[in-house]
Amino acid sequence: MNISPDVLSIVVFALISFVLTIVALPEMIKILKSSGMVVKDYYKRGGVCVPTNGGLLIGLVVLVMLSASVIFCNSMINFIIVYIAVMYAIFGILDDRLRIRNRWLKIFFPYFLSYPIALILQPHAMGTISHFAGMTHATVICFYYIIAPIYVMVVANMVNMHSGFNGLQSGLSSIVFFFLLLKSVMVGQTEHLTIFAAFFGANLAFWTRNRYPSSIFEGNIGAMLIGAAMGTFIVFQGFLISGFIMLLPHTINFLMYFYWRVRRNICHRRGIPPGEYDAFKFGRLQKDGIIKVPNRLTLKWLPPYYYPMTEREIVMVMHALTATTCAIALYMPY
16 A cells, blocks of 8 residues: 555654653653642542643644654745644733633634734635635635634634543544544645644643543643644635534534623623523532532533533543544535
């Protein structure tokens, strides 16, 4: 069986990134602990604190692989992809450190960080748009500077929001990245994907220590970094429809959260008790390991609201759901 050089590069970059991250993770955990960068894990008994901002390691590994790409597959495209992801990661750091309270700022400011994607859009990405609108100058400008940046922004925010349990975000993102790479190979769009393979390999390795019982959290820096890379991947390849299907659980989670916020604001304006619409960020761990959630208004809280479930079981359900939508998306056009 003949393997194309592009596919071989994807495999090599994913494997090297995986190994580098696996090797560096124990030292990264020690560094974060010694620096006091720890947060409480609300789903472990005994007030356990876990190192956070581990997404920094994923970023560092990707930067190493970016340098390697200069030797093996020199392309400015890789630099722009990493630039977008790193800018989102920096915004994640600011959110972690400054505790930005303005939700509209947190949602829409990253839109401007996505603008460089207009420099790397592939012909097949524009081909996707041509199936839905005439390729006029106005359509092209709209796609370059409105649709594409917004798509990246939305994906990054949804990935950041759809987390909260050990291994949830990193596991879901690894699944989506795997299916995006697989779909790219299936449709023969394998050029300039080595840096995306590096993101996948590093994130998958990170998941091995982030899954239950987690010994490191990614923090906003990791979720925003991976989310921006994922959104860029989808737009870059023109997988706008199939990408939407893959991220359907993320979208549903966002819509549920949006409904929750709207109902909470209505209760406050009317001066009535918010009840299940109050500001709950975490569930409660019972002695038997069952997670007791305050409402059913985010996707990860929906199964344990109706059925007694442990954290690990909830995450497995979320992983299975995303794997299903990703498998369906493999056979969706665009």
